[in-house]
Amino acid sequence: xxRPPGYTYGTPAVPKSPITLEEFEKMKQTVMxxxxxxxxxxxSRDVLADQVKEIVDTWYQFIGSQPQLIRYFSTCGNxxxxxxxLSRVHARFQQWxxxxxxxxxxxxxxDYQYEIGLRHHRTKKNRTDGVPAVPHIDYRYMxxxxxxxVATLRPFLGxxxxxxxxxxxxxxxxxxxxxxxxxxxxxxxxxxxxF
Numbered sequence: 290x291x292r293p294p295g296y297t298y299g300t301p302a303v304p305k306s307p308i309t310l311e312e313f314e315k316m317k318q319t320v321m322x323x324x325x326x327x328x329x330x331x332x333s334r335d336v337l338a339d340q341v342k343e344i345v346d347t348w349y350q351f352i353g354s355q356p357q358l359i360r361y362f363s364t365c366g367n368x369x370x371x372x373x374x375l376s377r378v379h380a381r382f383q384q385w386x387x388x389x390x391x392x393x394x395x396x397x398x399x400d401y402q403y404e405i406g407l408r409h410h411r412t413k414k415n416r417t418d419g420v421p422a423v424p425h426i427d428y429r430y431m432x433x434x435x436x437x438x439v440a441t442l443r444p445f446l447g448x449x450x451x452x453x454x455x456x457x458x459x460x461x462x463x464x465x466x467x468x469x470x471x472x473x474x475x476x477x478x479x480x481x482x483x484f
Contacts, residue, residue: 290341290387293380295417297404298388299397306396306403307484308473313399316469326462327392333459334390336449337442341383347441349379358434361426374420389466399473406474428478431471439464 297303308316337344352358353370362378363370385405388398407413411425442463447456476484 290383293384294377296381296384298401303400303404306399307476308399310396310399313394316472320465320468322465322469326465329458329462330390330392330466332455333446333463334387336446336451336459337386337390340445340448341386344386344442344445345379345382348382348438351437358430361423363423364421365423371420371422374418374422377418402470402473403476406477409474410477412477428475431474435467435471439467
């Protein structure tokens with residue numbers, strides 16, 4: 290897969306995360322994230338790598354069916370979806386699946402989580418793609434979206450003949466990782482000193 294438009298992971302364009310790797314380690318401990326979870330995430334990468342387009346299509350079907358969600362990909366004022374924006378985000382969502390499953394929790398990864406959070410928040414929303422979409426994703430939808438994103442992975446994780454136990458362990462590792470990521474993405478929404 291070629292580098293998606295607007296994907297700046299590991300480049301100087303990404304700001305340094307205000308959360309340190311040491312603080313992130315404590316977050317991992319809090320969600321009971323272990324080296325075994327890393328192994329299952331990496332196992333999931335082999336399972337999901339050739340299914341990323343279909344997974345994101347599934348997520349888009351859900352988002353497109355929810356007016357309160359599709360509006361964030363729509364023009365401010367007339368509410369029409371911006372197809373170029375949806376296409377570019379679709380490619381980055383596919384890459385996000387691969388990055389999540391790669392389970393590389395180094396400084397570049399941590400910094401990019403901060404960048405993703407900024408891109409959901411009014412701080413940077415729409416700047417990457419230069420679109421006139423709704424300028425801020427309301428925080429109240431970020432936490433609830435964890436469930437559909439993770440739950441819809443089950444059939445994809447089960448598509449390559451792994452045992453039910455392996456599928457469950459991959460799914461649990463994904464849940465923990467997504468919880469950690471959404472917590473990190475939340476930082477721009479939280480009042481200084483409270484995160």
